[in-house]
Amino acid sequence: MRRATKTAPRAAILAWEDDPKSGGKPIKRPVPRLGATPLALAITGPAVPAKRYRLGTREFRYWAAAEALRRGADFWGALLPRSTRWQPGRTLRVTLDAGVDLNAYYDRRGLSFFHDTVGRTTVYSGESPDVVCHELGHAVLDALRPELWDAMSVEVAAFHESFGDLSALLAGLQLPSLRRAVLSETGARIGRSSRLSRLAEQLGWALRQILPGSAEPDCLRNAVNPFFYRAPETLPPSGPSSSLTAEPHSFSRVFTGGWFEALAGMLAVRASSPTEADLLQVSLDAGRLLVDAIPAAPIVADYGSQVAAHLIESDAELFRGRYRDALKSALVRRGILSLQTASIVTGPGPGAKARRARRTAPAAGESHTRRLSLSADEFGFEGRALFVEAPGEARRFDVASAAEDLGSRTAPAPTLEARRFVEYLFRRGRVDLGAHGRAETRVVHPFARKTHELVPQAEDFALVRRTFDCGFDPVS
Numbered sequence: 001m002r003r004a005t006k007t008a009p010r011a012a013i014l015a016w017e018d019d020p021k022s023g024g025k026p027i028k029r030p031v032p033r034l035g036a037t038p039l040a041l042a043i044t045g046p047a048v049p050a051k052r053y054r055l056g057t058r059e060f061r062y063w064a065a066a067e068a069l070r071r072g073a074d075f076w077g078a079l080l081p082r083s084t085r086w087q088p089g090r091t092l093r094v095t096l097d098a099g100v101d102l103n104a105y106y107d108r109r110g111l112s113f114f115h116d117t118v119g120r121t122t123v124y125s126g127e128s129p130d131v132v133c134h135e136l137g138h139a140v141l142d143a144l145r146p147e148l149w150d151a152m153s154v155e156v157a158a159f160h161e162s163f164g165d166l167s168a169l170l171a172g173l174q175l176p177s178l179r180r181a182v183l184s185e186t187g188a189r190i191g192r193s194s195r196l197s198r199l200a201e202q203l204g205w206a207l208r209q210i211l212p213g214s215a216e217p218d219c220l221r222n223a224v225n226p227f228f229y230r231a232p233e234t235l236p237p238s239g240p241s242s243s244l245t246a247e248p249h250s251f252s253r254v255f256t257g258g259w260f261e262a263l264a265g266m267l268a269v270r271a272s273s274p275t276e277a278d279l280l281q282v283s284l285d286a287g288r289l290l291v292d293a294i295p296a297a298p299i300v301a302d303y304g305s306q307v308a309a310h311l312i313e314s315d316a317e318l319f320r321g322r323y324r325d326a327l328k329s330a331l332v333r334r335g336i337l338s339l340q341t342a343s344i345v346t347g348p349g350p351g352a353k354a355r356r357a358r359r360t361a362p363a364a365g366e367s368h369t370r371r372l373s374l375s376a377d378e379f380g381f382e383g384r385a386l387f388v389e390a391p392g393e394a395r396r397f398d399v400a401s402a403a404e405d406l407g408s409r410t411a412p413a414p415t416l417e418a419r420r421f422v423e424y425l426f427r428r429g430r431v432d433l434g435a436h437g438r439a440e441t442r443v444v445h446p447f448a449r450k451t452h453e454l455v456p457q458a459e460d461f462a463l464v465r466r467t468f469d470c471g472f473d474p475v476s
């Protein structure tokens with residue numbers, strides 16, 4: 001008799017590895033302890049007993065979401081500085097079904113997921129580990145670098161979206177079965193399109209049924225994509241998924257694509273015939289680089305190039321430059337760093353002391369961004385001012401992204417960048433105006449989703465972020 005039959009079977013639940021529509025089957029996983037620390041989580045509503053449930057049931061979805069949440073939080077929790085806390089408090093609260101919608105979002109209260117029926121299929125955004133770990137990524141980045149939240153900049157908002165996708169990719173790579181699947185599917189060349197790189201296949205499918213072109217042909221976003229950096233102000237505010245636009249989810253694909261290409265390069269540097277263990281180690285190293293680089297990278301209009309330079313610096317410090325060529329190659333090939341400025345970051349960065357200081361919380365009254373007063377006249381609020389946070393930190397590396405023709409792009413002034421992003425938000429109807437302003441002059445966009453809101457300040461307003469959502473512009 002086999003020994004295993006004598007011991008009680010370890011409690012297990014069934015969960016998805018990446019997405020209900022990725023082609024994978026549910027796998028058995030240990031029961032996740034949601035409240036474990038660091039990065040405690042709680043799902044609102046009554047708890048569901050830990051068992052293996054039938055696909056398509058609420059109970060199955062509960063444990064699929066719980067498993068993905070814990071997996072993502074365990075990955076980041078092991079890498080973040082010990083003092084890191086969720087912005088909403090000790091425990092991040094998660095609502096798995098907040099009503100009818102094709103959406104998911106993080107606000108500073110928690111994560112919310114929704115359901116909607118398209119054709120005869122009901123899609124629950126909280127059932128997909130890709131979507132769950134993307135939203136969790138927003139919460140993780142908000143804990144690591146809270147100043148990004150209100151910074152008025154396309155590149156900063158796009159980086160938040162990119163980090164969500166990186167979180168989904170890295171959380172997926174913590175599963176041995178998915179590592180084996182992606183190595184097999186790509187012949188160990190993970191830079192090729194695969195189940196791993198295709199994110200949120202099911203939500204992407206649903207969005208395409210409603211608005212063709214609103215998602216990529218085989219998923220919501222693919223980390224393997226051909227996009228080269230463009231100055232966001234040269235791009236339209238919306239467009240089909242086949243083209244790059246200044247909409248943050250669309251623009252996020254430049255950084256995600258460059259980072260994923262770098263990840264594939266890191267794996268190739270590590271081993272010519274990489275194993276599942278190599279892939280795990282590279283995912284951990286890539287996570288360490290992000291957690292090290294992001295707090296040090298100043299918030300500026302061309303934020304992607306600063307993050308890129310800091311990733312290269314972090315690699316020099318943490319891994320003695322082992323991944324330098326993989327990182328530089330991918331970041332230059334995507335134009336995130338211009339060819340000319342990429343050589344600057346090979347030298348030692350400004351002193352480690354200043355770097356450490358950068359990682360500590362800002363002193364009271366010190367702001368990482370720069371408060372700016374804009375005229376609200378053109379948004380229908382005559383004679384009022386609009387206070388916003390402009391991306392105006394001091395640059396640590398004198399680097400830039402690529403220009404379209406030759407050399408480097410000239411970064412816009414923080415004021416101009418903030419002004420452009422505010423116009424983008426108003427133009428696309430992303431600002432909740434509340435009852436403010438005169439009906440004759442204001443443009444309210446009753447059907448567009450709101451990511452920002454106006455907060456009255458005496459006679460004027462502050463424009464602040466409310467959520468990072470899934471970016472889909474609904475059709476009423």
Ligand SMILES: [Zn+2]
Nearest residue numbers: 161164468469
């Ligand atoms: Zn997002």
